[in-house]
Amino acid sequence: PLRVESWxxxxxxxxxxxxxxxxRILLFRGNLKKLQADDALMLIALCSYTCFIVTIxxxxxxxxxxxxxxxxxxxxxxxxxxxxxxxxxLVLVVEQxxxxxxxxxxACLLIMYYRLTVALRENLFVKIIAVYVAxxxxxxxxxYFGVWCRPFSNYWAVPTPNAQCNAATxxxxxxxxFNISSDLLLLVMALQMIIRTKFPLRSKLIxxxxxxxxxxxxxxSVLNKYYSFSNPFGWAWxxxxxxxxxxxxxxxxxxxxxxxxxxxxxxxxxxxxxSTSNTHTGNHFSYHSAxxxxxxxxx
Numbered sequence: 001p002l003r004v005e006s007w008x009x010x011x012x013x014x015x016x017x018x019x020x021x022x023x024r025i026l027l028f029r030g031n032l033k034k035l036q037a038d039d040a041l042m043l044i045a046l047c048s049y050t051c052f053i054v055t056i057x058x059x060x061x062x063x064x065x066x067x068x069x070x071x072x073x074x075x076x077x078x079x080x081x082x083x084x085x086x087x088x089x090l091v092l093v094v095e096q097x098x099x100x101x102x103x104x105x106x107a108c109l110l111i112m113y114y115r116l117t118v119a120l121r122e123n124l125f126v127k128i129i130a131v132y133v134a135x136x137x138x139x140x141x142x143x144y145f146g147v148w149c150r151p152f153s154n155y156w157a158v159p160t161p162n163a164q165c166n167a168a169t170x171x172x173x174x175x176x177x178f179n180i181s182s183d184l185l186l187l188v189m190a191l192q193m194i195i196r197t198k199f200p201l202r203s204k205l206i207x208x209x210x211x212x213x214x215x216x217x218x219x220x221s222v223l224n225k226y227y228s229f230s231n232p233f234g235w236a237w238x239x240x241x242x243x244x245x246x247x248x249x250x251x252x253x254x255x256x257x258x259x260x261x262x263x264x265x266x267x268x269x270x271x272x273x274x275s276t277s278n279t280h281t282g283n284h285f286s287y288h289s290a291x292x293x294x295x296x297x298x299x
Contacts, residue, residue, distance in 0.1 A: 002060045002238055009246035010053045013253075017046055020253040023260035038111040042252065045104035049245055052097035055090050060238050062087035065158045066166040068233055073159055081158045088156035088166070095144075095168070098241055102179060103137045105248045109186055112255070116193060129185050136178030144171050167232055176225045180218055187214040210254045213247055220244035 021039070028034035063080075064087040067073075076084075110130045117123040149155050149165035160166050190211040194204055224240035231237075 002235065002242070003057050005239065006053050006057060006242045009242055010050075013049065013246050013249045014046070016250055016253045016257065017042065019260050020256040023257050026263060027259045036111070038108040041104050041108050041111070045101050045108065045249065045252075048097045048100040048104065049249060052094060052101055052245060053242070055093045055097065056238050056242060059087065059090045059094050060235050062090060064088040064091050064166065065156060065160050066232060067159065076158070084158045085156045088158070092155050094241070095171075098245055099137070099140065099175070101245045102248055103133065105252045106133050106182060106186065108252045109190075113186075113189055113193070122189070122193065125189065129182065129189065132185070133178075133182050136182060140171070140174050140178055143174060169229070172225055172228055176221065180221050183214060183218050183221065187211065187218070190214070207255070211251060213251045217244055217248045217251065220247060 020042070024035060024039060025032065063084050065084050066088075107130075110126060110133065113126045114123065114130075117126055145152065148168065148170050149160075149162055154160045154162055154165040157165065164170055191208065194207045194211065197204065199207070220240050220243040224237045224244060227234065227236040227240060
């Protein structure tokens, strides 16, 4: 059942996130002021994710204003209408929490990529992807709140006069286009950066495995939209919403746990050379900084 799977995912995500922040604090020797923008954004993502997990477990067992064809509305009692209004409002909360979680994770990854590519040509591509991600989120939210369903209260009207207020087909298509395309861009960016590093093969394989989870994130995004369209009256989409949000958070947090893992298990430096650890950016896998990049070209 969703209740069991979702809370297993939640426990795993929170455990990895705690490991991330412990690792970051160790890296900065307890100085919380050195935590960076993506650390703050990740807290927002985790708060949104918590709200998402709680509400989606209620939505899975609550009726909304989405009715099957031919439904006899005269059979609805005042209690039914109140329950369906409540369920419809929670569907809106679930959708927004999922969007905020997913896009906050994208922002965290972009900040990390930006730090890794300072003074490199890939930095321009990171900026372009960032603009695309920001535009996609703004476009999606403006149309969700101001265009697809008017007046806004029709999102929980029972019955609602507009199919976009319960099935939300146009919003789901918009979300799928921007979400999947930006995920693919982020995945390609991550994998090509890992391949180009001078890390040992073992380290490259570990990082490819972590960011390779992004493939599952894309698959989950595709499947949650597939079930939303093919079986809107079922609840299969709730499982894939949960899997997408949870896996994306794991992808964004796992790379930052290395400092803690090194302390616990006495592991070697990730890049095989402790002198190359990029403590300025707070990243645990090194990439050429502006200084080392200039030195490399000068030699």
